[in-house]
Amino acid sequence: MHGPVDRLQRGNRIGRSRFAAGEVWLADVTLRVHMGSSTVFLMYHELERPGRPLCQTEPGYVRYILSEADFREHVKSLAARGWHGWSVGQALQGVPSAGVVITFDDGCETDLLMAAPLLREHGMNATFYVTTGFVGKAGYLSVQQVRELHGLGFEIGCHSKTHPYLSDVDTERLRDEVAGAKGQLEQWLGARIEHFSCPGGRYDARVQAAVRDAGYTSMTTSRNQANGVSTDRFELGRVAVLRGTGADGFEKLSAGRGLWRLNLGDEIRRTAKRALGNSMYDRVRGALLGEGK
C-alpha cells in the first residue's frame, strides 16, 4: 500500500495544504509526469477456439469474445515491446516498468484452459473476476479450477454472485451480490478477495459504497479511461477488448491511444441508459445488434 501512487497522493495533498507555493508547483509537476504514464486496464471475457461452443451466443455477448489466436497476438505484442501484464493488485501497489493490467470477467473455463497458459509463457499476471453463481455451470470454471488458477499465482477477483445490473437491485440483494459473493470466494480459496468488477459496467454511488463496505480495496468499471494517481480506486476505468481486435488495434488500445473517442461513445450510451432505463436500453441495443434474427 506504499507504492509510488500513494506516495504521490500524499505528497500532493501535503503540497496543497501546508507548503509554500514553489513546493506546490513541484508536486503538481510530479503528478503530471506520473499521469503521463498512467496504466490502461484491459477487460477480456471468454476466449474462442474453433469447434468449442461459447457459454452464450447472443450478439451482445459475442462482440466481447476474442479468438484464442487474437489473444495470443496481444500477449506477444506486449512481450515484443518489453511490456508487462499486471494484476489489479500489483498495479495499485505501484509497478516498476511499462505494462498494462489484464483482467477477465465472468469466470469462463477458458480463463484457465487458454488465457493462463499464454500469460504464464510470457511471465505475465492478470486478475480473473469470477461470478460465483456461474461456477460449475457448463463452460465456466469449477471450484477446483478457480483454486487452480489461484494456485498458479493469478489474482482472483469477484464479479458478483448472479451478474445483475447492480444499480437496479435492492439493498439486500446488493449486499448478497457484493459481500455474499466475496465470502463464498474466500471460503473456496482460503484467501482474501480484494477486487471487484461491476457486471455490465453498471454502478452508482450506492454500489460503490456497498463494495467499499464489504471490504474490497478496489472496484473496476467499464469506463474507457486509463488509471493514474488521481483515479478513484472505486471507479477504476477499464477498456473492453472487442472481438476482432488484431495486433494493430491492440497496440493502440494498450497504449491508451484514441480513448477520448471511446469515451465520447460512453457518454452517449450513458445518456441513453439514463433516458431509457437499463432494460429498455438493452432491448434497443439488442435490436440494433441484430438479436432475434
Ligand SMILES: [Zn+2]
Ligand atoms: Zn460480466
